[in-house]
Amino acid sequence: MKSYLGLVPQYEKVHRKNNRISVLCIVLSVLLVTAIFSMADMALRAQKNYFIKTNGEYHISLTDIDEQTAELVKARIDVALCGWTYQGTTGSIGSKAVSFAGANEDTFSTLTEMDMESGSYPTQPDEALLNQSSLEQLGLAVGDTVTVTVPDGSSWEYRITGVLADMGSLLKADVYGMVLTEDGFRQIADENAKDGTTFRVQFKDGVNIQAAIKEIKAQYGLSDSQVSENTALLGLMGQSENSTMQSLYIVAGFLVLLVLIAGAVMIAASFNTNVLERVQFYGLLRCLGASKVQVKHFVIFQGLRQSIKGVPIGLVAGQIITWCACLLLKSISGERFSEIPLFQFSVSGLIAGAVIGFLIVLLASLSPAKKASKVSPVTAISGSTQLTQNKRAANTKLFHIETSMGFFHALSGKKNVFLMTCSFAISIMMFLSFQVMVVFLKQGMPALSPSAADVSITMGNTPLDKSLVEQISETEGVDKVFGRMEMAGLSVSSDMGEGTVTLISYDDNQFRWAKEELNEGSIAPAMENTDRVLVTYQDGVNWNVGDTIVLHTSSGDKQVTIAGILSTATASTVNSAGSSGYMICSEQTFAALVGDLGYITIDVQFSSAGGDDTVSTIRNMIPSDSTVSDKRITNSESQSSYYTGAVFIYGFLIIIALITVFNIFNSMNASVASRTKQYGIMRSIGMGANQLYKMIAAEAFTYAALGCVVGCVLGLPLNKLMFQFLIADKWGTSWQIPVGSLLLIVFLCLASAAIAIRRPIRQISRMAIVNTIKLQQ
Template identity: 80%
Template sequence: MKSYLGLVPQYEKVHRKNNRISVLCIVLSVLLVTAIFSMADMAIRAQENYFIKTNGEYHISLTGIDEQTVEIIKARVDVAVCGWIYQGCTGSIGQKTVSFAGASEAAFTELSEMNMQDGSYPIRSDEALLNNNALEQMGLSIGDTVSVVVPNGSKKEYHITGILEDMGSLLKADVYGMVLSEDGFRAIADENANDGTTFRVQFKSGVDIQKAVRQIKDSYGLSDNQVSENTALLGLMGQSENSIMQSLYLVATFLVLLVLIAGTVMIAASFNTNVLDRVQFYGLLRCLGASKKQVKHFVILQGLRQSMRGVPIGLITGQIITWCACLLLKSISGDRFSEIPLFQFSIVGLIAGAVVGFLIVLFASLSPAKKAAKVSPVTAISGNTQFIQNKKAANTKLFHVETSMGIFHALSGKKNVFLMTCSFAISIMMFLSFQVMVVFLDQGMPALASSAADVSATMGNVPFTRTVIEEIGRINGVDKVFGRMEQTDLSVSFGSEEGAITLISYDDNQFKWAKDELNEGKIAPVQDNTNNVLVVYRDGMTWGVGDTISIHTSVGDKKVTIAGILATTNARNDAGSNGYMICSEQTFIDIAGDLGYTTVDVQLSKTGNDDTVLAIRNLFPVDSSVSDKRLSNSEAQSSYYTGAIFIYGFLIIIALITVFNIFNSMNASVASRIKQYGIMRSIGMGTNQLYKMIATESLTYAMLGCVVGCILGLPLNKMMFQFLIAEKWGMGWQVPVTSLLLIVLLCFASAAIAIRRPTKQIVKMAIVDTIKLQQ
């Protein structure tokens, strides 16, 4: 052995069991950081692939630019692909509306959300792709010719060269889709093409897109209205200036810092306890001639050696957890989650985990190293393992001796109680912070609402009679049918405020589902056909629950009382200046008359299929629009479940880490005082008293941690809720009672269970062995 540092591996061989706690803490910290960062990385990749598939892989779109500007932009060194996407024109095939699109093959493939399912791309102006649903309904195939009424009213024959893959937007709008070549589209374009046509730009990897956008605007004199970003894609790339995305960036940054702090505290708590546990050994080093600096180096080297063992295990385990989450999504539906990457390594997660494992271990060991260096040689001889002599004894007036001693032990070391409290508190703060993301996810996915329809029919020139509900209900494969009557531009007044509303009727099913969207008030009074209504939240709304609104109709004024406020509603027509107002069907008839249904929504059962949709379609007049929302709902569900798996995965990981961290912390805390417990047993303390003392110490840590965690976590939860949800949907913050109770009970249960094993070990040991035990 050439150096005193050579004692480190020898010491670790002798005390392997005692080092396992520190190594396990490093593993858990690295696991926490790696898993969360890797899962977030995989979720972003999956969502990025999804938005590329549904929106197109372009970064910005430009409108109102001339060909000279186009050529200059094409020549920019930071541009990878660019091209025109022509849209906005509509025509008809028979009674069905057809939406035209046009692009070069390169722009169609790289920049659009459209995909060719089969065949070849149109080259001549009389060639076209037609979507699969249209081909099936008309009995056509590749090579056939179809007659289309183009925007100017004339008929044109198109040769079908390929099949356009069905998109949720086409089925939802109940229109056919036809893709033409650039020349083919320009030949039929009318004035509507100016609004729908854009020049899309995809920048090269690594480009500062916002800087490039500013340069394009300044160089070519473009206004903000002429430049639009692909918000979803840029947001996931971290390059969006959209206000909502900026809010998410701030929240994500904060959550990242919270996770890193949690890892640091976990490791620091373990190292601090280890140093307390080995005070006598460091004193012996000083007796043998080691300087304070050498003892400090000894402790730091111990930490780094432990991280060399713990970090790889944590990285591998974290990556395996991420793969399991991805596999779980694939097992739910391989088609729906086709964009989820499988068995791919997350560089971001691995780097984050390695940084935590090495750098934070280094930083976390500095303070314990300084503490170890303060140990005097006298300590080794005296066997005193306390750095600071307690000037006050335990207060036994309020509690029994063992209870008082437990509280006294917990509070005697300021740094130790600080780190133990932080271990509990940060777990609670992380859990409450990620809980807000669950609410954000649920609120941002209306297609997943219980009221979401699989098929929706909207009226043409004549409203639907109420008998159509019964007819649809008798079709095989139909689960629920519900309709809405709507009346726009109803004049209303509230005090001196005048405006207009769109009135909507709900049936019993819709009122039941509306409870999920209720921000404030009650729904039952509205459902009972009284003069009560619901209103939908909007920015700047001055109305509140209990206010009375006057509705001006042709037969006189009707006074209604606001019974509740909803976050959102489904409606065909636009809102009035004062938004939407919802009432029962009878109240609607009393106010606006029996106008018939504007919209009829249908939810299919498990046996519902294309034949069911066709049967529903045949019940409505040809001028009605029957929207098949199954594909768009499936796409939305795919996006939702991707986010849900990862967000709930974060919560599960945090909960598990909380349990393991508390177990390790309590084990280490008990182990550091094992000599004291032996002395207490030698002077007559019984087994039950010893257990009560250790249990009280554990309970004290848990209570302090939970109190601090709630004091800091609840305002944090509220702030994030207001930041992400309240301002957008008008929802009022409520204490997340269920989540709070879950994490607090988890902390107390973990603390109670954690002390059982070390307590039993102490009781089984002979008193003399306990006192002599050296760590």
């Protein structure tokens, strides 16, 4: 052995059991960081693939620019691909509307959300792609010719060269979709094509897109309205300046910080306890001539050796957990979660785990190393296992002596109690923080609402016959049918001044579902009274329950009272909210206020047996000029996006919960182990096993109680702040204490502490008193 540092591997061989605890803490910390970063990376990849599939892989789109500007943009060194996309022009095939689109093949395949299922891309102006549903409805196939009425009223014939994949937007709008070449589109384009014509740009990897946007605006004299971001894609790339995305960036950064702090505290607590266990050994090193600096180096080197063992295991375990989460999603529905990557390594997760693992170990070992270097040679001779002498005795006035001593042991070491408290508190804070993200995901997706329809039937602003509800409800494959009467642009007066609302009627089912969207007030009065209504939250409009509103109707002024405020409302796409939002009432109230106008929208929810045949049956029983908006694909896409995010976020919560349990087990075991000699002395002077159990239980309860209190005191305001930041400001939803999540994590902490002390207590109880006193850590 050429150096005193050569003692480290020899020491570890003798004390393998204690060394395993530190290595395990490092493994858990690295696992936590790696798994969360890797799962976040996989979720971002999945969402990125989803948004590319639904929006196209372009970064910005330019409108109202000439060909010269387009060529200059195309020549930029930071542009990877760009091209024109044409939309906005419509025609008809028979009695059904057809929406035209135009692009060259490269732009079509990469920069748009459209996809070709089979066949070949059109190359001539009289060739086209037609979407799958329209081919089935028209009885056509690739190679056939179809006659189309173009905007100027003339008829053109197009040869079908390929099949355009059905898109949710086409089915939802209940129109056919046809893709032409650029020349083919220009030949039939009308004035509406100007608004739908864009020049889409995809930048190269590594480009600062926001800087490029500013440069393009300045160089070519473009206004803000002429340059639009692909917000979802740029947001996932971390390059969006959208306010919602900026909010998410701040929240994500804070959550990352919490994860890193949790890992640091976990390792620091373990290292601190190790130093307490090995006080006598460090004293012996000083007796043999080791300087303070050498002892400090000894502890740091010991930590780095442990990290060399623990970090790789944590990296592998974290990556395996990520793969398991991806496999779980695929096993649930391979079609729905088709964008989830399988068995791919997350470079960012592995790098974060490795760097953070070694960095945290190095930083966490500095303080214990400094503490170990202060151990005097006298400590080794005396056999003491304490670095400092307690100046106060335990207070035995309020509790039995064994309980008082347990509280005293817990509170006697300031640093130890701080680290133990932080271990509990940070776990609770992380759990409560991630819980808000699940609420945010669900709140932002109307397709997850119980009122979400599979099919919506409209006739523009022309009312539908109410008898259709009964007829459709008897159709095979239909579960629920419900209609809404609507009147847009209704003038209202209130204490806040003049405004307009869109009045909507709800039936009993819709009122029942609306309870989930209720921010304030009550649903029942609006269902039962003809002078009570509900309103929706509208930014800048401060409605309060009990406010009176005067509606200026064609039959005179009518006064109503607000019974409740909803975060959102279900309405047709035809009628948007007025300046004062939506106003919801019962069908009886609607008739009393403005008359029985008939349903503007009829929504249909399918049972498990519902499918394309059900849609065809519904089409046959409604007026030919009605629109059947098939929302199944768009709903499925939204649900996939939600479940992808939810599974990963719940995965974070499960990992945090498990890490919390393991950390508490390790911390409590190490804490008890560091006082083994003291417990042996207490037993030698008459303390029984039951008293020993109470003392250790009191110590564990002190750590757990302090951690839970601090975790709740800091975690609940943090939860509220994030809720306000992400949800309340957007939907007006009032924050409520997340009782379920709070009770779950507090129960886990307390139960883990209670279970963790059983094993070390049994071990100490079974040991002979002499062996306990002589035991060297």
